[in-house]
Amino acid sequence: MSRERALLLGAAVLVVACVVVPLASWADASQQSPLARLSNSGRAVAAKQTAFVRQAHVRRVSLLAVRGARAYYKVDANGTCFGAGPAADVGELGSVDCPRGPFPTADRPVLDFSIYEATDRGSRDFSVFRAEGFAGDGVSAVAFLRPNGKVAFTVPVRENVFATTSVAKGPIKGLAALDGTGKEVWRSP
Amino acid sequence: MTRIALLLALVGVAACVALAQPSKASAGWCWPDCSNYGILNWNTTTYNGCWFRSGAVCSGWAYWSLNGVSKTCYPGCDAYGNTTGQILYGFENSDRIRGRFTVRSGRFYISPGEVGMGGYLRAQVTWYAGVSQVNAAAIG
Numbered sequence: 001m002s003r004e005r006a007l008l009l010g011a012a013v014l015v016v017a018c019v020v021v022p023l024a025s026w027a028d029a030s031q032q033s034p035l036a037r038l039s040n041s042g043r044a045v046a047a048k049q050t051a052f053v054r055q056a057h058v059r060r061v062s063l064l065a066v067r068g069a070r071a072y073y074k075v076d077a078n079g080t081c082f083g084a085g086p087a088a089d090v091g092e093l094g095s096v097d098c099p100r101g102p103f104p105t106a107d108r109p110v111l112d113f114s115i116y117e118a119t120d121r122g123s124r125d126f127s128v129f130r131a132e133g134f135a136g137d138g139v140s141a142v143a144f145l146r147p148n149g150k151v152a153f154t155v156p157v158r159e160n161v162f163a164t165t166s167v168a169k170g171p172i173k174g175l176a177a178l179d180g181t182g183k184e185v186w187r188s189p
Numbered sequence: 190m191t192r193i194a195l196l197l198a199l200v201g202v203a204a205c206v207a208l209a210q211p212s213k214a215s216a217g218w219c220w221p222d223c224s225n226y227g228i229l230n231w232n233t234t235t236y237n238g239c240w241f242r243s244g245a246v247c248s249g250w251a252y253w254s255l256n257g258v259s260k261t262c263y264p265g266c267d268a269y270g271n272t273t274g275q276i277l278y279g280f281e282n283s284d285r286i287r288g289r290f291t292v293r294s295g296r297f298y299i300s301p302g303e304v305g306m307g308g309y310l311r312a313q314v315t316w317y318a319g320v321s322q323v324n325a326a327a328i329g
Contacts, residue, residue, distance in 0.1 A: 051255040051328055052298045081296075084303065094303040099293035100262070101270025108269055115304050116277060117287045121240060124317065126277070129287055129305060 034138030
């Protein structure tokens, strides 16, 4: 092969790489983006003066959804936080999570707000008292997993929120996110 | 003279009632103290009768209104703020322990009503996996 041809071939490979690699990354990002997106921006509500609101610098509280007796919020307080409280008293934040780093992400599309319970001091097996939380757009349901990895029960996600008090008894040791086709798109641990 | 004796008796009764009740508004608890972080791992304990004998820190009994936990990146976080340490934070009584799990670094607040509990409780932070560096504080 002549020197010219070798240079030409090298240049062609470089051009192809320059086009294909960004396209592949873009396609990959596009595929993952629904998991990392939270379309529901909610509606602004007035925050009740709870201990948390007094201590944190709450700038804005948005009601994302009401499920049964519970209300779910996105909270702007020195970063993005998520909260929940009684639906009978909209704006009252009974709990708030202010995780460092973004949410949702493809790496962690579910923020589990569930309440876990143990009644046996000799065991660290926890069951679910109430299942609830937040999930990215690409998550259609959240599955709660037994210690052996099998699904104990699933909770549908609507408006980026999942919630139910109808939970199966027994130990829970993980979560999985399912897309609209029921395919598992994320699991923890 | 009778009026003064009656007043003194009333003050005495009021003082007895007030002292007999657990403190409600002024209660406070911090771990390891109110300005530092402590390591919570499988053998951490506050030696005060928490639900789990080890791998747990808890307050004394009181009418708590809020439990707040600050969890750092120690010993490390990924790009999204996830740590390798998993904790349960919430409340406990003599029948059960309830709370939320997290592996995230950040700040977390929870009130007893959120875990379906009320009355005389302990605020708790419990180890579940790995190592976490936390500061916990509860107010009544």
